[in-house]
Amino acid sequence: MPIHIIDRRLNPGGKSLENRQRFLRRAKSLVQGAVKKTSQERDIKDVLEGGEVTIPLDGMHEPRFRREGGTRDMVLPGNKKFVEGDYLQRSGQGSAKDSGPGEGDSEDAFRFVLSRDEFVDLFLDDLELPDLAKRKIAQTESEGIQRAGYTMSGSPANISVSRTVKLALARRIALKRPRKDEIEELEAAVEACTDEDERAELVAQLERLKAKSKRIPFIDPLDIRYRRFETVPKPVAQAVMFCLMDVSGSMSEHMKDLAKRFYMLLYVFLKRRYKHVEIVFIRHTDRAEEVDEQTFFYGPASGGTLVSSALQAMHEIVRERFNPSDWNIYAAQASDGDNSYSDGELTGLLLTEKILPVCQFFAYLEVGEAGGSAFDLSDSSLWTLYERLRNSGAPLSMRKVSERSEIFPVFHDLFQRRETAQEKTAP
């Protein structure tokens, strides 16, 4: 009988990949919920570290008719002391019960491992920056001009002298065009020559050379090359993120912590989209300054509150260092909502005229004290102002938050697809 022995080890793997994807697709909302939960428990820094998630089996359960309860009979091995007619105490589902392999223990939860990419994809899946879809081509990519070799035709301004001369030189050498000093030398020889015959011959030679150098021009139209340019879409692969924060005395540690978490999440998000992300920290009281991260979050400061000062500072920094055509500009402002009353008009003007037109996205996060529900606070002066601006059409996102656990949902809401975001924004 012939026996076939086949080595299957080299067959392409991943046969179950398709089924796994179907499973993830089906369990998407569950897995996403699990991912969200897992990432809330984690440090924000490792928020995107992939790994094991647990989903409730409920939605993924495959039901079968199965029986339970009733009178049970079982035959077991290993009798040591029982005789017929003995009674065993039911010691709370004791050893005599079988352990119910298979379906029995599958009710609670289902654990499995997500790869880092799967995790991140699910994490950020339905987040999308406002208008990003629309602006994707126009703003995150701009047209650039790039050298693309040489061409035979073009505008005189684009003549490539060096390439033209090089080609001419090559042609002259190849066709043996007499060099200038060669002719001069010969002319001198004719001058100096006394013998008639010899002189006639030299003159003839000189004539030949002159004719030849006339036939073979120093620069032929054939030699001329123009520099060629192509327009290519240039991705703007860099983004700058402005963190604006009120550090006046009314901001507590807790509020700063909330803001910090929001900034970090924004950073993670931008980092994933752009190759290069810069962060600018601007803190303000009644005057604004650009500071490093340490000072931003922990440096002491005191004073009144003028939001316009921070916006002014941001505007200047943008003008100096971040050309909006080269940078995607994102800004997130955190504040407890206090602003000096007289500053309102200037703030609104700066925001609508200077800041919003250059920003991809401007988010305002109003932080509150722990325990205080975000929704029963009366609207602060800044909130009122921004809300008015937004109602008149300014592309602002705004949220109130007072608990650490609210950060992620808030972030999520802010960045959700535009349609749903608009319905939900007003709390």
Place this chain on the structure above:
Amino acid sequence: MTERLFEGADWDFHTLQRITDACEEVALKDLGLDVYPNQIEVITAEQMLDAYSSVGMPLFYKHWSFGKHFAFHEASYRKGLMGLAYEIVINSSPCISYLMEENTATMQTLVIAHAAFGHNHFFKNNYLFKQWTDADGILDYLDFAKNYVMQCEDRYGRIEVERTLDAAHALMSHGIDRYPGKKKLDLRAEEKRAGRRRQHEEEVFNDLWRTVPKGVAKSRSALSIERRRKLLGLPQENLLYFLEKSAPRLAPWQRELLRIVRHIAQYFYPQSQTKVMNEGTATYVHYRIMTKLHEQGRITDGNFLEFLGSHTNVVFQPEFDDPRFSGFNPYALGFAVMQDIERIVTRPEDEDREWFPDIAGKNDVMGVLRDVWANYRDESFIGQFLSPKLMRHFRMFHLHDDPEERAGIRVDAIHDERGFRRVRRELARQHDVGFIDANIEVVDVDLAGDRRLILHHHVIKGSQLNETDAKRVLQHLADLWTYDVALIEVDANDKVLREYVVSPRPIPAAVA
């Protein structure tokens, strides 16, 4: 002395060839086995995991539940909670055995003897497999199923197909014919039949028929209930078959999907009824072959000891109070009974002569065993061949747990003269799928009236259905039936214990 098959633990493909030849020699000449041609495939751990998630088959249609099992197995394998099998064997012709690449040469020998000869012989000769499975056609049929499901997804949408398959899977355990029908299953013909039917539909399709006015429906009240039930083939315990044939609003492709799931369930049906016998046979065969090879000097003492180590692990039976205990180990029980039969046939004692007059002292071990392997399933095998000696060996006892009984769980019988027969009968019953699966059947449907489908669950020993699961399965059933479905749980005296009524979910508008 014969040449050694291999030295040490390493093997290559020539070694595998030599091993297989040697095993074959013993299997065919000494044991007189009758096997399908063998095909042996070496696979990696990852491929083994793949095979796990598609119920061991080399190809299968796509469905999310296989992905779920894969994710689950992968997670527990990675964490080291679960080891992988040394082999998987497929009841097909040629009989395909998958061997793991990390097995040592001894393990490969064991596995080849176990799967390629033990299981193989059992698949080819056991009456259940002969009756219910078509080893020649299964791989082609799975290929057809895979392509058919794919085509349906293209034509009718992934979500629609998934919905139908989900429902069919939920009813899979009740999509089996338990009694042989008129004709043998021919899976190759199935594929042609589906193709012909499609072709016929396309040929006779004429849109004009849609416009022909329909006459007044004929009154069916004339049909007596008896006749109606007869026409529908009721009572019917194969729920998938009933839906395929009688569900009023299923599309032809949905019926075909139900048919595919039903055929596959039927293909696996014998395996669930012969777990003990199947593993017992394979274990007995590998034990005989390995011992013979060792006697012949083809494997060294060291390798034989390695074999004995794994063999002992495989046939280990923890006692009931052992934390490792999870029911009877089919390998241990099956192998013990096979060996016991060998003892009874060759060296019977008085007790055996009394209990097994037919085979005691017959001396033709393989003849008796081949007959046993061919004509029994777990339930009848245990009921027939579990000897008092073995019951004493395992120290078996029978517990009766009646929740009404205050005093506790009663020890009904033990391994003594009074208890042997009762213990044996009870153990046999534990291996009877007829007792394990809920007995549910379609009893009536009023096709002319409200079309409510009525099912009965015949409750045995007060064991009712798990409520949450039952509701979910019924939901699936109602979705396929598209009218109300009622399930009534009745006890032996036709007393109604519980009634479920489920209405179909509205079919959502086509999802973009």
